[in-house]
Amino acid sequence: MAVVRNRRPFNLRLPLPETFDRRPCFNPPLPPTATTTASSGSGTAVAYSDLEKINVLGHGNGGTVYKVRHKRTSKLYALKVVHADTDSTIRRQIFREMEILRRTDSPHIVRCYGIFEKPSGDVEILMEYMGAGSLDTLLHAKGTFSEDQLARVARQILKGLSYLHALKIVHRDIKPSNLLVNANMEVKIADFGVSKIMCRSLDSCNSYVGTCAYMSPERFDPDSCGGNYNVYAGDIWSLGLTLLELYVGHFPFLPAGQRPDWATLMCAICFGDRPSLPDGSSEDFRSFIECCLQKESSKRWTASQLLTHPFLSKYPASES
Template sequence: MVVFRERRQLNLKRLSLPEPTDCRPRFPLPLPPTTTTTNIMSATVTIDRLADLEKVQVLGHGNGGTVYKVCNKRTSAVYALKVIKSDCDNIVRRQIFREMEILRRTDSPYVVKCHGIFEKPSGDIAIALEYMDAGTLDTVLNINGTFSEMLISNIARQVLNGLNYLHSHKIVHRDIKPSNLLVNQKMEVKIADFGVSKIMCRTLDPCDSYVGTCAYMSPERFDPDTYGANYNGYAGDIWSLGLTLLELFMGHFPFSPPGQKVDWATLMCAICFGDTPSLPENASPEFTDFINCCLQKDSIKRWTVLQLLSHPFVSGDPKS
């Protein structure tokens, strides 16, 4: 006998974004020292004093702080210096402490390097990072236009190697997108911005909270009951990577028409209930299959980092 189950109705109210007060930490945040400027990195720090760094130009603003291009007056080495003001709100401060913790743990050619973390007497926090002279993939896309499959294959390989390193150290990034992938003139790509990342204690720790950029969230992050049963917490990074690579190829965010921004509710419905974005007809079969392996709505069916590293699109020779 065949039993038909009534389709579950999604409670849209349950999918609303949490109130800012719900995101506040339930524990007091550590306060920086108030007497001296302190370098709190490990023994691998290459910058001894914040005073050695001279500001060259502003690279960007956001998330409670400013990023500067700086030069070491003694060695002439160039870095990116992220400065977070002491009067930023608790959410931003919690994110910067999380990023500091992860940066201390990572050492990979595919992850942006940290050369020093300093806390000023004023309470400001300064993080000296590896300088990538071409900016982000988002910047390159806006300046140069769409990427060829050959370039995307190279980018995919590097990001997958970075994710393989992070995942093997039980770190989930949770905000993979073009603006969080740094690039230099040699087209070396490095994962950056760990403000919403998570260090997993167990493989199946939940990662379905509303952190990161909504546009690149996987379906199970919006609706874990439907798409997240027994899912691996690292699968969300793969979905975000698939959308990122598709955006580089198409020239715009895959779930919205070119030049158009959609509201959160429309975006959520498109990700959870709409069809998976399809590639243009000029895409190769290898690239099309690779994207399909990343954008499986059922997180269990989504390919892992190691599986994707062996995919022909990454390991073969895609068309230029």
């Protein structure tokens, strides 16, 4: 457990959450537009009637994700289904995700091939099928990642974050389970339910959303910096924790297997020392993690800067 030091008075304007789960923010949803076909991404239309469900890939956040096959082409997709009777805050997240997916087109972002909004109120999003699951899945199935594997993972995520940040999109929930992997071991960013499009330069990201275990110190306590901070730097902090977790095999601020109360976790992140890396880790990797996990957001490297870090230069890219 990180040592807590220099504790100062802490002001939280929002109630403590009961769990580590996401809490939604409350932006108004986009107006729905009913459709039964969508672009496949290759110029051809995908009709909903051409899709057949194979099996359930997972549940969560008010919806079910199915593995589906196109009847004529046999192409596999993932279909996220959110029903009309789902909690209104979850539906707001879905509409926010839809808005962002419509704006993005990057090999490092899970691709959206179509959105079906039914007269019943159900919303279904047809997405790229990522057959290897998530980084969290791989961690639990195959064990910890080596430094060269992490360099490849980091490079792909950083390219995705650099793309998003250039579009003024803050993800706000980077963590192993939101980073999906396909059969070619390409890592892509997914799940934009609590993301935010920074429409104006004065917009803030003070809303308490995301998974608090991966939140940066300034998002826990925006008053510590007068509410003014680099909103994109929170994604970099989350990336650093994610990479460190993949390296050590457990959430890095806590001993393996420990699940503390929320206040303990908040104190560790805001006031504790940076998690230490095991003996044997390289100086370049240590430096890379330090650049991600600076307590002051202004001192964290940006996604573009991290792409030039010696840790990534040490392991040349194999992907385009």
